Amino acid sequence: MKSKIFLFECLVGLVLTASSAKVVCGDDFQQTCEAAAKGVPSESITYKGQDGWMYSGSELRHLASGRFFASPPKDPQTNPIPAIVDFNDQLKKLGVKLIFVPVPPKATVYPEGISSKFSPDAAYAALREFYGILKDKGVETLDLHGIFIAAKKPGQELYCRQDSHWSPYACEIAAKAIAAVILLEPWVQAIPKKQFQSENKELELTGDLWESLGDKTIPKEKILSRLITGTETIDAGSPVLLIGDSHALVFHAGGDMLAEKSGLVDQLAYEMGFPVDLLAVRGSGATSVRINLYRKSKQAGWLNHVKVIVWCLSARDFTEASGGWRKTPVESGK
Template identity: 40%
Template sequence: MKTPTWVVLFAALALHARADAPAFIEQLAVKAAHAEASDVSVVRGEDGWLFFAPELRSMGVGRFWSDAAADVSRAPKPEYADPLPAILDFHAQLDGAGIELIFVPVPAKAVIYPDAIADGVDVDDGEIPRLDAYHQEFYAVLRERGVRVLDLAPVYLEHRRAANTDLYCRQDTHWSGQGLRIAADEIARVIRDGGWVNDTRTHEYDAGALDTRITGDLWTQLGDAGLEKESLRLLRVGPTAAAPQTWTNNEWRESPVLLLGDSHCLVFHEGGDMHARGAGLPDHLAARLGFPTDVVGVRGSGATPSRLALFRRRDSLKGKRVVVWCLSVREFTEGQGWREVPVIR
């Protein structure tokens, strides 16, 4: 079913008249609905940007927690639709064990590059409006309940104003090397400022440039073989001196810091369909901390499956002082749901 031209035109005119969050969200909802009706998962934007239709849908549904959750979530069971209870439960478990939780939702690509997907967003003056009103509201709710939320959107928008380096892959659902390095900077800053791991032995790290051409997941899903694949410059990092034998591929099972989440914890780190090794979030976080993190990253959903993977370890997070939970914002509505998982026993 094709979306009527007048609907798209009306949304564009509305956004041009007032480049605010409701109009922007309405446009994304229209584009996501059109993609779903056309049975496609990729929406083309401006200047070669590709967008994941489920992420646009997640942005377009509005409020997604508490009473609104069951109406907008893709979770197979309504009792798992609301992300709020599961996040609060996980935080309470960790807090009871003396472990700090840093919740790091990765902003939607459309929030940082709204002008590439929506009409009427004027960024010519260098000012990029922040348009994810519902995410900001949700993070405020979490903070009121005691959850430490690291919101990357402000620093990403500021970087986009000041620099000309893409923060996301244009043909992939993940962040770029620059985007993840900024995330590593911010996560490491929070950990250092907290003073939770200052007694951990550290090593120096060095970095080398890695130029690569990727087969992005959005490029693959688009199915346009004539579209040239995306080239990226990454930074591969590793310890300069002989590292302890328990440090393998910039991971350390006994680390006081656990990096938990979806494939944002694996891209450019694990190789294969994650495109490269040694240049991902775990690698750059290790370089900034001076020691590797433990990593529990899963392909697909970082909401419940990542915590189930943690549950299966059956170690109650022994020795951990900090858990960094990093996942895409689309997980709030598009994943398998949000179950409460007893990771501390």
């Protein structure tokens, strides 16, 4: 029942987003992001926006590219579409379901930190079109943007103001949406359920954008997180494997990933009632994580128990991925 309710909430959010959009041209937003990206100091990764919002230069450069998919790039290995479709097709042949979960850029959910004249809908137009292309090619793509807009509320933001990652609250909302898809699978009923507990905890962050800005007079950000405890959220034998970039590690891995037990993998385990396996990298989640998956596959039968792979990465990787978008085999010898 919880899954059906959340799916309904997601649909309502999408309708509300579409109906309340300001009439502002996406090209204007693209140009604004381009100007903002040029305003990032050469020694920094941070654009200092309005009302305490900070944005990464790489995200702004991506948004400045607009409809990046409109014409094939000169280097085929920088085109994300063939690599994503090929990965999905390989997994289908192995009987594994792929759920592709790109993280919306912060500036498309909170554009007001750059300019108050843009609505989130106008800021997101190009990416929405891109995900339509992926869906037409058979890739199950979970577009979180409308879900995030519906979940916005004062005092609990979906992105860190001073870090380039989403917030624990966004991890929670994303996990609900992903779980709503997975829990519809018939095999889920046979999975033994675990007893997880949750508690709210306030965190003070040393965000990467705050550090890069270099202005220590700005107070550090404080946010609320939902800490998942009671039993382990990671299990190498889980039928669900989460792969991705640092968005799959933040608030889970600790250290430079800011906290533990509050990340996407923890929230997903809590929402589904059973642990998840994790394979993630701190850099780009475009190619390197798929290479790591291939290396793992050299262990005999490693993928045999996997029924769903959730691939979560920053949307900016579509144009900013350091290693490009190469096709990689899923299994050794393929």
